[in-house]
Amino acid sequence: MGYGLCRLWKRLILGCLLGAGLLCGVLSHAAPALGPVPTGGEPALGIAFRTARALGADHPVPSHLGIRIHVEKAFYKVGPLSLKGLQAVLGLERKGGVLRFSLQEAKVDEVAWTGGQRPLRLRHVELNVRGRIEPDGGIQIQEAEVRLPRAGTLWMTGEMAPEGPARLVLGSQRLRLESVLAGFPAPAAGWGLELPAELRATWVRDGTGRWRSNGRIRFRKASFHDAKFLHAGEALGAQVLWSLKGREGGLVQGRLEAQASAGEVLWDRFYVNLSSHPLSIELKGTVNARGKRWHVQQAQVELQEVASVHLAQSSGAWSPFSGRLHLKIPNQDLGPFLELFVREPFQAELPWLSEASWAGRLGADLKLWVGKGLERAIGRIRLQEGRLRGPGKRVDLSGVHVNLPVWYEQGGPSHRRGRTDAGGLVASPVGPAAQVHGLAPGLLSWRAFRISGFELGPARLAIKALRNGISLPEVTVLRFANGQAVRLGPVLVENVWSPRRTGRVKLEADPWDVSPFLPPSLRADMRPVVHLKDQEFILQGERIRAKNPFTVDLFSGTIRVDRLELHHLLSPNREWRLDASWTDVDLEALTRATAFGRISGKLRGSVTGFRFAYGAPISFDLILESQDDTPDKREISVTAIDNLAQVGTSRSPFVGMASLLKVFFKDFPYKKIGIRCRLENDYFTVRGLVNEGGREYLVRRGLLRGVNVINQNPHNRISWNDMxxxxxxxGKSGKARVQ
Amino acid sequence: MTKGLTGKMTMAFLVFLLTSCVTINIYFPAEEVRKAAEDIVGDIRKEGASQPQEAPTGTPQSFLPRLWRFCSVVPSAYAAQEVQVSNAAIRQLKNRLSRLDSQAAPYFDKGILGEGADGYVVLLHPKSLSMKDRAKVSRLVQSINADRKALYAEVARALKVEKSQIPRIAQVFAEQWEKTARAGWWIQNPNGSWHKK
Incomplete structure (x- = not known):
């Protein structure tokens, strides 16, 4: 948004100055020598006129002379300025050595300025000028009115001495500046501008060729928009004040102040009400017109109560525009900025933003190389006393201090990464460019970090900038409040400023009790312990995956996780993908933690193609098998059999007598449990894995007694809703119900 | 004579080569996609009609508690839906889209929004809105289109259709968005022009 506004302001100011310059040019060369139509050379003047008395060089000039000349089809050219089709009534009156002149009802078919990159042409200009020429040759414009078609009327007064001082005052009550700017290229096709402006400008030249100018443009109800009206400003009220000084053809020094304090601006999804948050710009610098160079000594852009950006000692060329900018963001409250530019624009898509809260003070010191876009940025961004609270307070990060070194190169190659002999990750040393610019390592620290049930103590992590990347080169031990610790690092993220970012995060936690992640009601029965040894998490765009398989101890068994991926981390459609297998899971402990009913024995199995998003599984292929290679007792309760049958075949083997049976039998021995359950396209299929005698069993009874659960309809598909x-x-009331 | 024969044979060989180019057929189950679009869009517009304007967003949970909740206790109950192409993501996207659709309906009614031929919502006349409403509607449109894009991708995955075919899926959905649009809504023709339903 800032860039677009900047371009707009630049066009406004340039247009205004050029318009004023054009008029000054016309008037400062208003007294060329009369003569025949020249064949070459400058200035050139061609006149076809009719008059009562002709004025010729060989005529003696009387002491009192009045003359009216009807000029038709004249042309005038001096330097890059030309007038075509001039038609006017020129009145001349000489009295006491003073020549009074007037140009009435003058019409010019075209005024052209060809001094710029693109010719600027104004058609059908009307003039009324009244002035006098003193005996010493000085010209005084007592009144000049210039009517530009569509642009409005400009008035001017002034005086100038030949080769001496000059003073011009230019003004307009209602100038349509967009018409003056029509000669400039629009930002893109379909853009519209309405810039009703009130102008007052003064230009003064002394006898040595130095000049100064100051003035003011006020915009009322100005507007701009793109073809779709999605980048637009409406009812804009703004004021631009300038004060410039310089030497003809040389250096221009100046100061510019602009404030936009009314109206609204929309830039795609970003909206700012300028009445609530006025935008102010202050700029002090120089322009070398001859060398086409610019230099900003000091500049400040402030969106009141939101953010302020300073520019110091920046310079560059203006055609084509390029430069090196020194950008400084003084420490300021982060809250209003994130509110306006993050929460409001994005909360419709990221609902968690509406519940998140944040605080802190943000600052930055960046050197930017601008050419075809941002070509390079080096510096650092600081956050002090940061705080982030996620929805439901499951994430609470406080006392955050970030000193982030930044090294961005447009299209630059990502830094080369190396690996140790042992295959471990090493961050490449910071390249020479960063050292040249004194890019010292930064730091990330926090006082407290709570995520779900985990509480991390204070930590400090060193950060290094790499070309288009960052790294945490050291291993940092993060200690939890419950005494556990994980080792984080090295961390390397490449192309960090691009959506195609990649990276590696090394995490070691062996063992790591992750039960605090579980809801409090489950922590008593479940204690998953993760073994992350020499583990790396790989970041690829919006996907994070565990590089190596890892294990989790749960219910006395071992779960081997072969694949764990998280897609679209910050998006509402974030999705987990998992492939895992397990052995020796204690069924008794597992079933105790659920309302399913008691089963004893050991369980092995696997899940492949597991996808979980929006709080529910999307697809999986699950295999559950009891282990018969262990000496453990294998029993299944009446409740569990009944529930298993309900889930699998929807038909209880007890035919409604489970309650009665429970009085006599609590458990039955079983020989084998084997179930395969698949979910795809919202349909479950449940198959028994024990095939005997042409039958498919979910549960195969023991040798002497027990109950078989037979899959009566192996091709049965159970819809999501049915399941x-x-x-x-x-699961109702946390207790199984047997029909 | 021999030269002429050789030339003819070469020509024949070239023609054979040209005509024997392998034709690659990309799998696109048009009828299944159409059926899925009919069901999904029908559900969205049906539910959208009965949705309150501002539905609660619900409290998101992290992966493990949600998974455990699903496995052990009572999974979320959803409105009855027996569509061929469905899964948790599609259901959730349908829920979100019906909520957003009900928010967008007044703007469709006023002709500010239109149904694009590419299966996405188009902001037709933003100028008629205040700047603040324009920002709101622009964000709403982006939200709807992001969810529609995710929906089409999920349908493609469910039907095992290549990612490159997602625009075709979107076009099939566009027909259903048009069919279920209310009278007076603006619809884009395949040639890019617009008509009022």
Missing amino acids: MARLSRI
Whole structure:
């Protein structure tokens, strides 16, 4: 948004100055020598006129002379300025050595200025000028009115001495500046501008060729928009004040102040009400017109109560525009900025933003190389006393201090990364460019970090900038409040400023009790312990995946996670993908933690193609098998059999007598449990894995007694809703219900 | 004579080569996509009609508690839907889209929004809105289109259709968005022109 506004202001100011310059040019060369139509050379003047008395060089000039000349089809050219089709009534009156002149109802078909990159042409200009020429040759414009078609009327007064001082005052009550700017290229096709302006400008030249100018442009109800009206400003009220001084053809020094304090601006999804947050710009610098160079000594852009950006000692060329900018953001409250430019624009898509809260003070010191876009940025961004609270306070990060070194190169190659002999990750040393610019390592620290049930103590992590990347080169031990610790680092993120970012995060936690992640009600029964040894998490765009398989101890068994991926981390459609297998899971401990019913024995199995998003599984292929290679007792309760049958076949083997049976039998021995459950396209299929005698068993009874659960309809597909209803019956009140 | 024969044979060989180019057929189950679009869009517009303007967003949970909740206790109950192409992501996207659709309906009614031929919502006449409303509607449109894009990708995955075919899926959905649009809504023709339903 800032860039677009900047371009707009630049066009406004340039247009205004050029318009004023054009008029000054016309008037400062208003008294060329009369003569025949020249064949070459400058200035050139061609006149076809009719008059009562002709004025010729060989005529003696009387002491009192009045003359009216009707000029038709004249042309005038001096330097890059030309007038075509001039038609006017020129009145001349000489009295006491003073020549009074007037140009009435003058019409010019075209005024052209060809001094710039693109010719600027104004058509159908009307003039009324009244002035006098003193005996010493000085010209006084007592009144000049210039009517530009569509642009409005400009008035001017002034005086100038030949080769001496000059003073011009230019003004307009209602100038349509967009018409003056029409000669400039629009930002893109379909853009519209309405810039009703009130102008007052003064230009003064002394006898030595130095000049100064100051003035003011006020915009009322100005507007701009793109073809779709999605980048637009409306009812804009702004004021631009300038004060410039310089020497003809040389250096121009100046100061510019602009303030926009009314109206609204929309830039795609970003909206700012300028009445609530006025925008002010202050700029002090120089322009070398001859060398086409610019230099900003000091500049400040402030969106009141939101953010302020300073520019110091920046310079460059203006055609084509390029330069080196020194950008400074003084420490300021982060809250209003994130509110306006993050929460409001994005909360419709990221609902968690509406519940998140943040605080802190943000600052930056960046050197930017601008040419075809941002070509390079080096510096650092600081955050002090930062705080972030996620929805439901599950994430609470406080006392955050960040000193982030930044090294961005447009299209620059990412830094080369190396690996140790042992295959470990090493961050490449910071390249020479960063050292040249004194890019010292930064720091990330926090006082407290709570995520779900985990509480991390204070930590400090060193950060290094790499070309288009960052790294945490050291291993940092992060200690939890419960005494556990994980080792984080090295961390390397490449192309960090691009959506195609890649990276590696090394994490070691062996063992790591992750039960605090679970809801409090489950922590008593479950204690998953993760073993992350020499583990790396790989970042690829919006995907994070564990590089190596790892294990989790749960219910006395071991789960081997072969694949763990998280897609679209910050998006509402973030999705987990998992492939895992397990052995020796204690079924008794597992079933105790659920309302399913007691089963004893050991369980092995696997899940492949597991996708979980929006709070529910999307697809999986699950295999659950009891282990018969262990000496453990294998029993299944009446409740569990009944529930298993409900889920699998929707038909209880007890035919409604489970309650009665429970009085006599609590458990039955079983020989084998084997179930395969698949979910795809919202349909579950449940198959028994024990095939005997042409039958498919979910549960195969023991040798002497027990109950078989037979899959009567192996090709049965259970719809999502049906399965939900079945599970709901099991889970209601946290207690299984046997029909 | 021999030269002429050789030339003819070479020509024949070239023609054979040209005509024997392998034709690669990309799998696109048009009828299944159409059926899925009919069901999904029908559900969205049906539910959208009965949705309150501002539905609560719900409290998101992290992965493990949600997974455990699903596995152990009572999974979320959803409105009855027996569509061929469905899964948790599609259901959730349908829920979100029906909520957003009900928010967008007044703007469709006023002709500010239109149904694009590419399966996405188009902001037709933003100028008629105040700047603040324009920002709101622009964000709403971006939200709807992001969800529609995710929906089309999910349908493609469910039907095992290549990612490159997602625009075709979107076009099939566009027909259903048009069919279920209310009278007076603006619809884009395949040639880019617009008509009022």
